[in-house]
Amino acid sequence: MQIDIQAAESLSQLLGARFSQSQADRELHGASETFHRAPPPDAVVWPVSTEEVSAIMRICHEHRIPVIGWGTGTSLEGHALATQGGIVMDLMKMDRVLEVRAGDLQASVQPGVTREALNTELRATGLFFPVDPGANASLGGMAATRASGTAAVRYGTMRDNVLALEVVLADGTVIRTGTRAAKSSAGYDLTALFVGSEGTLGIITELTLRLHGQPEEVASAVCAFATLEEAVECVTATIQSGIPMARIEFVDGDAAQAFNQFSGGHLRDQPHLMVEFHGSPASVQDDARKFGELAADFGGQGFDWATTPEDRAALWKMRHGAYRACLALRPGATAVVTDVCVPMSYLAEAVAAAAADIKAEGLIGPMVGHVGDGNFHSQLLVMPGDEAELAAAKRVATRMAERAIAVGGTITGEHGVGIGKRPLMRAQHGEAIGAMAAIKAALDPLNIMNPGKLIPDAN
Structure with a gap:
């Protein structure tokens, strides 16, 4: 138009x-x-x-x-x-931190403030904002896509950390959702409606966020496993044992190789877990010991502890750079990047099935994941213009999504729907798509808010 x-x-x-x-x-x-x-x-x-x-x-x-x-x-x-x-x-010129209310563990920000900029602003308060999708994303965009990240297993996603919003609707009306109170029973939860709506219902212009105290002690480590199944089974056992992880990340052998080539890492070409513990010095030491014993039961080896802030920053910078690092495994390639989230009891099976699909299709598809909450990703590398490869990658992504739905999971744990996952929405939500479409029509009757995204066309 x-x-x-x-x-x-x-x-x-x-x-x-x-x-x-x-x-x-x-x-x-x-x-x-x-x-x-x-x-x-x-x-x-x-x-x-x-x-x-x-x-x-x-x-x-x-x-x-x-x-x-x-x-x-x-x-x-x-x-x-x-x-x-x-x-x-x-919205990146709307980049002011409007207010920090340390006593309430809250901050109000404009949508263009990035997560790193907010945490820089918070350094003197002893507080931080924990949602960490890797990229230095804008907080408005993170709310719109209901972002998650490496620390979600302990601190939750944007759904858990957005308390209130200011939103401009399709006709220019400005509304406020939520409050600064810890809880409310007053009416529909409109904040939750807009968090994850991907710009299809309105434009977020202000966010009230929940903050958390900086941990007294932090310890990070990486360890290798002989097989993908052992690494993922270790994750499941760790969560079931109640060890309070701040982060527990999985990378497969291809991703480990990519990290070495791109970031100068020294990982074995095997599946790895990257872990982090937060708390008091005594609790962190105890949690790390318990995890080490559990990992050893599943063949974990070569523990490499990041003992300084600089070492920890380098470890997580390597993980956060996974997208670029994996692209470099095949120079000139683009990627079909997909994620699913499954109940923890199905995680090992889902990861193994995805790996088998990737191999069967003859693709390069490194896998990583915030597996502490059952969420994992595959980056399927395809050459631009190769329609056969693209079709194969889409088949793998679709099968991953279908298997997730079959066990009560979701087609996307954090990437969102956009146009890529839109055709799968009806398979996950069934008749609930009609309710979503009705909400969209009520708030945006002319369909001008990010049209063609999220909600599939009516049959």
Whole structure:
């Protein structure tokens, strides 16, 4: 959809140079981290306040112009692609930490604040924000996609750490959801509705977040296992034993090789677990000892402890760089990146089945995962333009999702739906898709909020 002259003039008058139809700006906001592709948007806007977001939405509502929210652009399922044209609303200029209420363990921020920027702001308070998806993502985007990450096994996901929101609806109406109170029984939980809505219901312009105390002691380690099954079974046993892990991450042999080549690591070409413990010095020492004994029962070997902050930072930087590192295993390749989440009792079976599928299709597909909560990922490397490889990778991703659904899991634990997982939504949710569509129609009757995402077309 092209933006008509009247709408373009209205947006230009409102925003000045922060409204752009230049090819460079449009292409920058029309790219995807993975294989998903779409034409660039018709224009890009950079609001700096809730009032401007509201004014932009009123103009777009009047002219029926699609609006796609944009943070750091690191989503993996094509969430921010302008598949039906329109404007991309880049929220990264709304980047202020509005208030830190240390006594309440809360902070209020604009959507363009990144998780690293917030934690830098919090350093003197003894508090931190724990949700860590790897990329230095914007907090608005993390809420919109219900992001998770390496520390979710202890601290939860964005669902657990967003207390309240300010949201601009499709017609420009500004609403507030949630409160600063620890709990509420007053009406529908609209905060939970917008967290994970992927910009299809409104634009998040302010977030109230739950903070946590910095742990007194932190210990991290990495250890190798002979087989993928033993590593994943160790994870299941660790969670069932009640050892309070702060992080427990799985990487397979291909991913370990990628880390060595890309980040200068010294891991064996075998499956590994990366673990971290938080607490008092005594509790951390005890938890680490118990995990070491348990890991040994499953053949864990070569424990390498990160004993300094610098060593720990290097360990988790290597894990967070998994996407780029794994891409480098096949220079020139792009990736079909998929994730599923299953009940812990099915985790080993699901990972083994995915590995077998990848091998059977003749693909390179490193696997990593936040396996402490049953969530794992595969990065299927395909060459651009090779339709046979792309079809094979999609088959593997679809089978992973179908197996997750069959055991009561989900087609995505943290990547979100976007356009990539949209065809699978009906298989997971059945008739509940009708309820989702009704909510979408009630809040966005003109279907201008990130259209073509999340909710599948009606049959």
